Amino acid sequence: MTSPANIAIVAPSGYPPDLAAYLRAVDGLRAQGHTVHDYYDPLAKDLRFGGTDAARVTQLHAAARNPQVDVVIALRGGYGMSRLLPDIDFRLLADSGKLFVGHSDFTALQMGLLAQTGAVSFAGPMICDDFSRAERSEFTHHHFWQCIAEPELRVRIEANDNPKIDASGVLWGGNLSMLVHLLGTPWMPAIDGGILFIEDINEHPYRVERMLLQLLHAGVLNKQKAVLFGDFSGYRLSDYDNGYDFDTMLAGLRKRTGVALLTGLPFGHIRDKLTLPVGASAQLSSDAQGFTLSLSGYPSLPR
Numbered sequence: 001m002t003s004p005a006n007i008a009i010v011a012p013s014g015y016p017p018d019l020a021a022y023l024r025a026v027d028g029l030r031a032q033g034h035t036v037h038d039y040y041d042p043l044a045k046d047l048r049f050g051g052t053d054a055a056r057v058t059q060l061h062a063a064a065r066n067p068q069v070d071v072v073i074a075l076r077g078g079y080g081m082s083r084l085l086p087d088i089d090f091r092l093l094a095d096s097g098k099l100f101v102g103h104s105d106f107t108a109l110q111m112g113l114l115a116q117t118g119a120v121s122f123a124g125p126m127i128c129d130d131f132s133r134a135e136r137s138e139f140t141h142h143h144f145w146q147c148i149a150e151p152e153l154r155v156r157i158e159a160n161d162n163p164k165i166d167a168s169g170v171l172w173g174g175n176l177s178m179l180v181h182l183l184g185t186p187w188m189p190a191i192d193g194g195i196l197f198i199e200d201i202n203e204h205p206y207r208v209e210r211m212l213l214q215l216l217h218a219g220v221l222n223k224q225k226a227v228l229f230g231d232f233s234g235y236r237l238s239d240y241d242n243g244y245d246f247d248t249m250l251a252g253l254r255k256r257t258g259v260a261l262l263t264g265l266p267f268g269h270i271r272d273k274l275t276l277p278v279g280a281s282a283q284l285s286s287d288a289q290g291f292t293l294s295l296s297g298y299p300s301l302p303r
Contacts (some may be wrong), residue, residue, distance in 0.1 A: 004033035005301055006070045008098070009127055011040040011050025013105040014078030016128045022075070025132035026108055039144035040075055049080045055293035056080065057087045060109075064089075064096035070301055071148065076128040076239060077104025077175075083114055085187050099148055101232040102126050103199075103270065112187035114172060115280045120298040122148060123174050123197075123267065124275030139272040151300045155274060158290040159264025167225035167260070171295060172280035173197040180211045183218050192223045195282045199230030201266030205241075205249040208232055210259030216257055226260040226284055227294075231268030262286055 009031060016022035018040055039059040046052045051059065063072045069216040079239045085108060093100065094117035100109065101122040124144050125131060147153050169286055172191050173179065176198040182188040187257050200208065229250075254261050262284075267273050276299035285292045 003301075006035045006037065006229065007076055008037040008066060008069040008072045009040055010056075010059040010063050010076040012056045012060055012071055012084060012109065013050065013074065014048060014076050015040075015042070015050040016050065016075060016132070018128075018132070021132040021134075022128060024134070025127045027213045028131060028136075035068070037063065037066060037069055049088065050075060053080075053083050053087070057084050060084075061089060061092060064093050064098055066240050067095075069098055071099045071101060073131075074102030074106045074126045075292075076126050077102065077106055080106055081105045081108040081178075082181065085109075085185075088112065090119075091115075092268040094155075096122070097299065100300070101148075101275070102201050103273075104175050104201075107178035108173055108182060108187065110222040111172075111179065111182055111189055115187050115189040118270035120277050120279035122275055123278050124148075127272065133271075137271045137273075139266075140275075143273075144275045147277065149182060149301050150300070151294045152294075153277075154292065156290060157264050157266065158195070159262070160290075161289075162262040162264065162286050162291060163260045164256075164288070165226055165260045165284065165286045167195065167284045168281070171197065171276060171280050171293075172278055173228075174199070174278065176200040176211050176247050178210065179229040183214065183220070191220075194224050195226050195228065195284055196221075196224045197202050197228040197230060197265055197276060199265075200232055201269040202234040203232065203244045204235045204237075205232075205244065208246070209249045209253060212253060212257075221257055223260060224259055226262060226286075228265040228284075229261065230264040230265045230273075231270045232292075234269070252297045260286070262291055264290065 281297035
């Protein structure tokens with residue numbers, strides 16, 4: 001656990017489905033000694049969003065301008081960030097020096113920030129559900145505070161059946177659906193020789209393959225030195241699939257792309273997840289027992 005931080009909560013996408021759980025998260029952060037600047041107004045939610053588009057952009061900009069804020073954490077994902085991209089002042093966010101944290105729909109902001117400014121953000125926990133659940137994940141919280149408190153990080157992941165590789169490059173990525181959604185836009189980074197990490201939820205293996213083929217055909221996938229697969233759960237197979245499962249899909253992609261595709265990254269819509277600095281320098285080393293990811297060149301909390 002790091003020393004107390006100044007945390008801003010913003011709702012650039014959806015609103016909390018359980019208001020009591022959300023308030024528990026806020027109270028929990030304050031009980032741990034953190035100062036919480038809460039920009040979300042439960043009375044101002046709009047349709048399925050945590051406010052109007054203009055109000056949600058205002059939340060982001062206000063948090064960036066607040067000199068007392070160190071970390072900006074997304075309330076939740078869902079949908080809504082795409083609507084904000086043309087109106088976000090990415091230079092303001094980058095120059096603020098804040099650590100922007102989230103995943104899922106928040107991937108769109110992280111990609112825009114990297115593409116427009118080169119600034120690093122953090123793919124990590126969100127208020128709902130990572131901070132709001134009654135029994136939090138010690139794994140998630142340990143790695144989150146460790147990552148944002150230290151300028152360098154090294155993690156070892158136990159995993160089988162991955163290709164052996166030693167590679168270095170920019171670590172980038174996030175939610176696969178959002179990455180594909182951003183293709184051809186000003187908010188998609190042009191990363192050559194990078195280490196791409198991906199995850200998604202409720203996507204059948206054929207949909208995952210289709211999205212990865214789109215990245216391949218768009219000239220993105222084959223420019224990467226490696227792809228790290230996070231969690232891809234929540235889908236259901238049927239008799240119609242006739243043996244076409246995730247492993248079969250992955251084996252086909254390995255033959256088709258020639259890119260090192262590694263599985264086992266603990267990241268995504270899961271309880272236990274790493275925090276990953278998006279845009280950091282990464283060194284990846286994989287062997288028969290797993291892989292090691294060494295990260296540097298990213299901002300951290302002031303000491």
